Amino acid sequence: MAESALSTVLENLVINPMIQETSFLRGVPEQVAEMKRELRRLQSFLKDADTKWRNGDARVKNWVRDLRDVAYDAENVLEMANYMTRRNNMKRGFRGALTRYAHKSSDSKQLHDVGVKIEKINRRLSNIFDSTSKFDIAKIDEIEIGENSSKDETLRARRLFSPDSDDNVDVIGFDSYRDQIVEQLVDPDNQLLTVISIVGMGGLGKSTLARKVYDSSQVKQHFDVVAWVAVSQTYEVSYLLQEIIKQTTKKNIEEIDKREEEMRKTLGEFLKEKRFLIVFDDVWETTTWNQLQNPISVFVEANKGSRVILTTRIFEVARHVNQKIKIHELTLLDSEKSWELLRSKAFPSYQDVSESTKNELEGLGMELAEKCEGLPLALVVLGGYLSKNLEYHKWSKLVGKMDWEVLDHENNARRILALSYHDLPDYYLKSCFLYIASFPEDYEIPVTTLSQLWIAEGFVPHRRGEELEETARRVLDELVQRCLVQVTERSIAHGWIDSIRIHDVLRNWAIEEGGNDGFVKVCSSHTDVESMNSDAMPACRVTLHSFFDDKLGGVVPNLRTLLAFKLGEIKSAPCLGGLRFLRVLHLEGLRGIKIHNEIKRMIHLRYLGFRDCWNIELPSSMWRHLLNLQTLDASGTIIRCLSSSFWDIPTLRNVYLGNVAVFIPPKPNQQRSLHTLCIEESPSFTYGCSDRIAMFRRCGLVGEYNWEGTIESLMVGMTTLVSLTLIADKIPSEVFFKFPNLHEQTLFGQLTDQRRLSNVNLLPQNLKELCLVACKLEEDPMPILEKLPSLVVLQLRYNAYIGRSMCCSSHGFPRLQNLTVWGLRSIEEWKVEVRSMPRLTRLGLTLCPKLRMVPEEGLQHLTSLQELHLSRMDSLSMDSIKKLKENGCKQMRSDRSKALSG
DSSP states (O other), X not given: OHHXXXXXXXHHHHTOHHHHHOHHHHTSHHHHHHHHHHHHHHHTTHHHHHHHHHTTOHHHHHHHHHHHHHHHHHHHHHHHHHHHHHHHHTOXXXXXXXXXXXXXXXXXXXXXXXXXXXXXXXXXXXXXXHHHHHTTOOOOOOOOOSTTOHHHHHHHHSOSSOOOOOTTGGGTTOHHHHHHHHHHHSOTXXXXXXXXXXXXXXXXXXXXXXXXXXXXXXXXXXXXXXXXEEOOSSOOHHHHHHHHHHHHHOOOGGGSOOOHHHHHHHHHHHHTTSOEEEEEEEEOOTHHHHHHHSSSOSSOOOSSOOEEEEEESOXXXXXXXXXXXXXXXXXXXXXXXHHHHHHHHHSOTTSOOOHHHHHHHHHHHHHHHHHTTTOHHHHXXXXXXXXXXXOHHHHHHHHHHTXXXXXXXXXXXXHHHHHHHHTOSSHHHHHHHHHHTTSOTTOOEEHHHHHHHHHHHTOSOOXXXXXXXXXXXXXXXXXXXXXXXXXXXXXXXXXXXXXXXXXXXXXXXXXXXXXXXXXXXXXXXXXXXHGGGGOSSOOSEEEEESOOOTTHHHHOTXXXXXXXXXXXXXXXXXXXXXXXXXSEXXXXXXXXXXXXXXXXXXXXXXXXXXETOBSBBOOTTGGGGOTTOOEEEEEEEEEEEEOGGGGGOTTOOEEEEEEEEEEOOOOTTSOOOOOEEEEESSXXXXXXXXXXXXXXXXXXXXXXXXHHHHHHHHHSSOTTOOEEEEEEEEEEGGGGTSOTTOOEXXXXXXXXXXXXXXXXXXXXXXXXXEEEESOOBSSOSHHHHTTOTTOOEEEEESSSBOSSEEEEOTTOSTTOOEEEEEOOTTOOEEEEOTTSSTTOOEEXXXXXXXXXXXXXXXXXXXXXXXXXXEESOTTSOHHHXXXXXXXXXXXXXXXXXXXXXX
């Protein structure tokens, strides 16, 4: 991936305004200009070098490695100069002037050192260029980096988000399996605990089928509790138990006794009173079920009609279960279904393809479908590739290329994946795809986190007039359209992708490809780390799963990225020494750890994540050194202290905070560039958790906030804030008025001084999405909220309003498309006047036990209404639902089957 390294450095040189304005670099303009010329000149040789390397030329592989290393060294020098400029700019006022004067000589020395390093880099670049003729590396074309690249417009033309595909596309050919499994799950005549196994080779669609069944509203309504647990080849029983407890009991991880025996007792006692459905996805060993049932049984037979679903590649695993079992062995698709699936991906509904083109390509498409030999994964990935290459000659050429002699379904699927990967038109698309393999197997990846990581890595190109986050979504959309990743969740608000997953066959290929390129190394043991010493192309990014290696800094001193997952068993602080060039540091699941001062030396850090950690102590002075930091993700995490210097970081863009024992909010002159802010008063705060908060406070781990004062401070100067989430016991109502550029807002907690809400003129005019939870509004909020001119999504959840009636006025909510009303237990009457909410397309009603009628008079005039979602609305009259359907609701879904049949 030398192309990625080189292109990233060039983009920083050409586009990044901070690099351009760095005063330290203005002192050495000739050397910087020469570095830029040499890097650009060498970039045109990369395609031929890559081809020769992949054909087995070891000398060229060394050439590529040297070029990658020098490109990264160049970026390190540039960022060091940038860091020194930022550090000096922060020394304000008279005292700052004295400090700058006192450090003038050391700054001059540092400037000299920067110049010397750049000269050395230029000599190395010159030597690398001279060796191109020696290795017979040809210049192919000059790749332009910058705003005027034609590829910029290609990316800009791509859709911002992928449209929803047909829910049944990915289970083509498996409809009968799905119907049979659903019938077995809800069978009222079978009250015994029953295990349903789905068996088949990799890529056959086992997990997809299980997910379709699991997400079925009929199934969700039938069971009291449900849980989905990814097992995979490496697993720990304690982790599986924790996941089941979290999902079924809704307990926070800190509330769970981690002793395995206690977890077994807790889970067994809880489940024996429930009708449950547990899915164990991707089981590899026959012993897994035995480990869950011995020595203390987790799944007790209680004649409640509970079910367990297993997906596995191994038939012996499926029938090993000592329980009543039903086995579904999936088979390969026949020719007709294969072409149906391939066609659905090659000609997706959102893509405008003429009938003449479809007819021209149909014959070739059927041949290509045959060559996939009925494997759904191969058909899906090939379909994604074909959708981007709708030319007859390409399809025809591919028919000959796929003429494989050996019948090997998984390897043939990998060949199709390689074809699709190498067809990606841009270096950053390839980098972004390989990066996804860094996450653990079957890991559900939040798209917001993934986008921020891509941006921190420098993979996302700068586009004029477009935020980096928006460009990142376009990149993800391209990967989704090519069927290289699976969408696991979409926002009901605007259809954007919320989370993704990568199939394990694709992930394994990407790990292998990324390892060969030195792009990423995925380690599951200390042996994997030690083996990096002998790698021909040492990785610049490392992922650790369920362990930490303190020697990592010595093995890979130039490491740029460290991602570590499932660190709950780590008893001592991870040693971060020698990792001073890190751009990304993500540690997940640490418990009671003090992070040492080595983190202060990581001045290149752009992303710092402590996800789902507990009682983390950070050096209070570290923030004044991390002047390149873009994102701090401490969601679900308890941190002891966040000092004032944190808010001085000039590049800070996204902040996610769990509970901070000592919280010092920003001063008026601090932090004027923040984009996203999320603050939780307690980790994973939900209603009914006051006992947990009190426990944390008694332990001294949770602070007693003066939230009104804190939020007042937060509201001063943060005019750039676009997304705000506040979770607290009490929130001042002024928070509605102080952020003029806000697009998304979530407030979880009781609003104080509610009289201020009546001031309509102060409402944020750009607000598009609003979620109110447990706000306990006493007055009907609709007359105020309906005047928000840009509001598209409104969610009122769990006693957001505690009154008895709501009224939506005529001409109110002019742009509202999505309305969710959940858990308003006191509401008895809801009126909607004609011409209110003229653009409403989706309405969700859940847990409003006193609401007996939907507002027919106003809703029946809504020709835009497409979906009505009902859940646990037992008191609702089905007559009103029928009338609504007859008068314009095009599609109705419900968790209650009688609502549909009625």
